[in-house]
Each structure stands twice: as structure tokens, then as C-alpha cells.
Amino acid sequence: MAELTYEDYKRRLSIQELLVDAGYRLNRRDGLRYPSYVRIDSDGRRVRGDKFIVTANGFCCFQPPERKNYNVISFIKEHPHFFAEYTPGMSADRLVNLVCRRLLNEPQEIRETRIFNPNKNGKPFDMDEYDLQAFRMDDWESQKKFYPYFKNRGIDLDTQRAFCSHFFLASKHRTDGKVFTNLAFPLSLPAWPGKQIVGLEERSRPNAEGKTAYKGMAAGSNATKGMWIAQLNSHRSDVGFNVPLSGVKDVYWFESAFDAMAFYQIEKKETVAYADLGNAVFVSTGGTPSIRQFAGMLEQTPDANHHLCFDRDQAGQLYAVNFALQMNGRVFNSHMTKKDTLVVTDLTGKYGRTELDVRTFDFEAICKELGLEKGRIDYRPPSEGYKDWNDQLMGKRMDEDKEQENTEERQTRFRR
Incomplete structure (x- = not known):
């Protein structure tokens, strides 16, 4: 297989060929000296504002009014x-190689790791490979084993007891004789919460130093559809959940189970309404949420309110917008650019591409701009100055100088 570099791609592929592959058509009205390419909607009409102009050297293009x-x-x-x-979360360099090799009719690159151990990646998750230790309400000795995992997170014993049916210690024996034990939050499918891990x-x-050296998913985990699904005090129920998902009033979404537990502990201390959380479920997507996770939970909770408690950063903001798009039945792609711009491509009916400045993120305004019904969605990130709920519980603020700079920028833009 030929080894190709970025210079090979730039030399052998024209920007016009790439624009055509991306779905654009030559706009002959603008002439051929500086060719322009436009997108056509399902009715055969140009999409306003969606045009790329090829530069004089023929190797680049730009999208007016920007000159990048x-x-x-x-x-x-x-x-x-x-x-x-393209699939969400994939490496940009990997995508470049896949697209350019296809356009050049070159055989696709095969990753050596897959050749070296072809069975490893395809092996499904097997719970029988783990020895489990439960947190038992009537056994103080069993509870003490969890202390080191929660201490540095500030999660107290009452919170652990409230969620104890939804975590355990999992030990795995390696072939070299070593044993590794991790705090484990089980993933299940929304259609069968807690029934099959x-x-x-x-x-x-x-x-x-008090830092978690490892965080991730167990080998073979179905992290595309599966998620951590928890309900308070469900150890009191013989079936694992006091209320079936179809009957829950509220769903609280997080990027990690630690954040969900921290949120509960904060709510319990700061409000008197936390008792209502008994008719709610807490879910963790274990990182970047997938469309299948959103779709699976929405299908099972048709009447619930959804509280989006993702991190207070651009990734968390993107996840919130993606959820609103999914809840509104849109077929879409979305991504953040390095210039603090949210780009949403709506493929539901007619092609639509929207660019939104998210330096001052306003969830309701973005939903309105995209024509989305906010309905039963409550955007609820951590308080100003905190990245995630566990940081808020610990009082670990983001860089205060940066936060002040962001505040001044918001005030400046607000006065305009």
C-alpha cells in the first residue's frame, strides 16, 4: 500500500473536486475566472449564504464574507x-485520510492494531470476567471499602447510600496474575434498565496525590447505546427501580456518574425540593453522548422533563443543543469550530446550515434560532465558574481571570 502524505493529497486533489464531493455545484453565473460553488436544496434552488469561491491559485477556497x-x-x-x-468523535486526521484515499481510488489504510489482535476489539462485554463487591446497607465493613474512591470527590456516605444499588467494586484478573479493582458504574439499555449489564x-x-489515575469504559462495553441509569434508594425495591422509566417525572443527564451524585448532594443541601428526586432517574452517558443514547431514553420516557446537567464548557453546550435537536426529531450534524462558532447542519427536509456565535451561550435563544421547541427541556449546567458538578461540590472553580474576562465580554456584548 502506498504511503501518502498531506502534501500528496494537496498536490493530487483539487479543491474543486473536494467541493463537488461535499455536495456543492459549480455556479456558472459567477464565471470561471474565480469559480464559485453553491449548495442546491431539494427544490433545485440555491441555498442563500452557502457558497465557496475558489482562490486565484486554484488550490484553496473561502466562504464569503470571511476570507479564511x-x-x-x-x-x-x-x-x-x-x-x-465522518462519525462523531472520530479523529480529524483519520477522516482526512479516509476521504482523500477514496477520492484518489487508493486502498484504505488498515490499522496495524486490528491486524495484530483482530479478536480483541470485537469481543463483547462479559460480566463473568469480574469479581464484584457490593455496597451493602447493613454491612459497615463492605461500605468502608468504597471510602478511598469517593473521599477525594467529596461525596459523602449519605449520597453513597442513596445510590448504592448502582455501583460496585469490580476486580479483573489478568493473565500475568495481577488484579485490578475499579469503582464501576454499570451500563444498561433504557429498554431494560438494570436488567442486563x-x-x-x-x-x-x-x-x-489524590488524582484518579484511570477513568474509562470496561473492554467490550456498549457505550453507544448503554448508559448508567440510577434511581434514588432503589435498594428498597425488589425489582431494582421504584418507578419504571415510563412513569418517571424527571430525567437528569450528566457526563459522568460522579457528577450525578455530586448534583444530588448539592441539591439535598441547598434546597428543600430534593425529595421530588425520588420520582426521577439520573443518567450518565460516560462521556460524549451518542444519538442512540438520547433516542433510547427519550423513547422510554415520553412524558418526562429532561434536565441537561452537562459540563459548563463548549462540549457540554454542544451536547445540550444535540439533545434538543434529537428531541425535536431532527436529522442533523453539528460541531464547534475553533472560533467559538456552533455549526448545525439540518438534514431533516431541505438542507439547512446555521452558524451560531456561542461565546455568550444562550440555550433558549439557540433553540429559537434553530426552530426547536424547548418544551420539557431544562438546560441546567453547573453554577457560573464551575466546569462540572463535582467541581462545584468541591468548590473547585475554573480559572478566575478567564472567568472575569468572559464576564466582561458578556457585559460588553449585552450593552450593544
């Missing part, structure tokens, strides 16, 4: 959703 030039590499990286090979969201015991 894209070559074949940067165009793919900045507009990944234009290409069939399809993976584990794992956290290691903190090191001497």
Missing part, C-alpha cells in the same frame, strides 16, 4: 459533516 482560505486538508477538518466517512463506566482508586 481552506485547502483540501483544512476544508475536511473544518467541515467534517460534509463527508460520508452491557458495560461498565470505571474509575480507579486515587493515587497518592
Whole structure:
């Protein structure tokens, strides 16, 4: 197989060829001296404001009114959703290679790790490979084993007891004789919450500096459809859940189980309404949420209110918008650019592409701009100055200088 570099791609592929592959057509009205490419909707009409102009050297293009030039590499990286090979979360360099090799009719690169151990990646999650230790309400000795995992997170014993049916210690024996034990939050499918474990969201015991050395998913976990689903005090129920998902009043969404537990502990201390959380479920997507996770939970909770408690950063903001798009039945692609711009491509009916400045993120305004019914969605990130709910519980603020800078920017823009 030929080894190709980025220079090979830029030399052998024209930007015009790439624009055509991305779904654009030559606009002959603008002439051929500086060719322009436009997108056509389902009715055969131009999509206003969606045009790229090829530069004089023929190797780059730009999208008015901006003058930023894209070559074949940067165009793919900045507009990944234009290409069939793109899947959310994939490496931009990987996407460049896949698209360019296809256009050059070159055989696709095969990763050596897959050749070296072809069975490893395809092996499904097997709970029988783990020895489990439960947190038992009537056994103080069993509870003490969990202390090191929760201490540095500030999660107290009452909170652990409230969620104790939804975590355990999982030990795995390696072939070299070593044993590794992690705090595990079981993943299950929304259609069968708690009935069949399809993976584990794992956290290691903190090191001497108090930092968690490992966090991730157990091998073979179905993290695309599975998620951590928890209900308060469900140890009191013989069936594992006091209220079936179809009957819950509220669903609280987080990126990690630790954040969900921290949120509960904060709510319990700061409000008197936490008792209502008994008719709610807490879910963790274990990182970047997938469309299948959203769809699976929405199908099972048709009448619930959904509280989006994702991190207070651009990734968390993107997840909130993606959820609203999914709840409104949209077919879409979305991504954040390096210039604090949220790009949403709506493929539901007619092609629509919207760019939104998110330096001052306003969830309700964005929903209105995209024509989304906010309905039963409550956008609820951590308080100003905190990245996630566990940081808020610990009083660990983001960089205060940066936060002040953001506040001044918001005030300046507000006065305009």
C-alpha cells in the first residue's frame, strides 16, 4: 500500500473536486475566472449564504464574507459533516485520510492494531470476567471499602447510600496474575434498565496525590447505546427501580456518574425540593453522548422533563443543543469550530446550515434560532465558574481571570 502524505493529497486533489464531493455545484453565473460553488436544496434552488469561491491559485477556497482560505486538508477538518466517512468523535486526521484515499481510488489504510489482535476489539462485554463487591446497607465493613474512591470527590456516605444499588467494586484478573479493582458504574439499555449489564463506566482508586489515575469504559462495553441509569434508594425495591422509566417525572443527564451524585448532594443541601428526586432517574452517558443514547431514553420516557446537567464548557453546550435537536426529531450534524462558532447542519427536509456565535451561550435563544421547541427541556449546567458538578461540590472553580474576562465580554456584548 502506498504511503501518502498531506502534501500528496494537496498536490493530487483539487479543491474543486473536494467541493463537488461535499455536495456543492459549480455556479456558472459567477464565471470561471474565480469559480464559485453553491449548495442546491431539494427544490433545485440555491441555498442563500452557502457558497465557496475558489482562490486565484486554484488550490484553496473561502466562504464569503470571511476570507479564511481552506485547502483540501483544512476544508475536511473544518467541515467534517460534509463527508460520508465522518462519525462523531472520530479523529480529524483519520477522516482526512479516509476521504482523500477514496477520492484518489487508493486502498484504505488498515490499522496495524486490528491486524495484530483482530479478536480483541470485537469481543463483547462479559460480566463473568469480574469479581464484584457490593455496597451493602447493613454491612459497615463492605461500605468502608468504597471510602478511598469517593473521599477525594467529596461525596459523602449519605449520597453513597442513596445510590448504592448502582455501583460496585469490580476486580479483573489478568493473565500475568495481577488484579485490578475499579469503582464501576454499570451500563444498561433504557429498554431494560438494570436488567442486563452491557458495560461498565470505571474509575480507579486515587493515587497518592489524590488524582484518579484511570477513568474509562470496561473492554467490550456498549457505550453507544448503554448508559448508567440510577434511581434514588432503589435498594428498597425488589425489582431494582421504584418507578419504571415510563412513569418517571424527571430525567437528569450528566457526563459522568460522579457528577450525578455530586448534583444530588448539592441539591439535598441547598434546597428543600430534593425529595421530588425520588420520582426521577439520573443518567450518565460516560462521556460524549451518542444519538442512540438520547433516542433510547427519550423513547422510554415520553412524558418526562429532561434536565441537561452537562459540563459548563463548549462540549457540554454542544451536547445540550444535540439533545434538543434529537428531541425535536431532527436529522442533523453539528460541531464547534475553533472560533467559538456552533455549526448545525439540518438534514431533516431541505438542507439547512446555521452558524451560531456561542461565546455568550444562550440555550433558549439557540433553540429559537434553530426552530426547536424547548418544551420539557431544562438546560441546567453547573453554577457560573464551575466546569462540572463535582467541581462545584468541591468548590473547585475554573480559572478566575478567564472567568472575569468572559464576564466582561458578556457585559460588553449585552450593552450593544
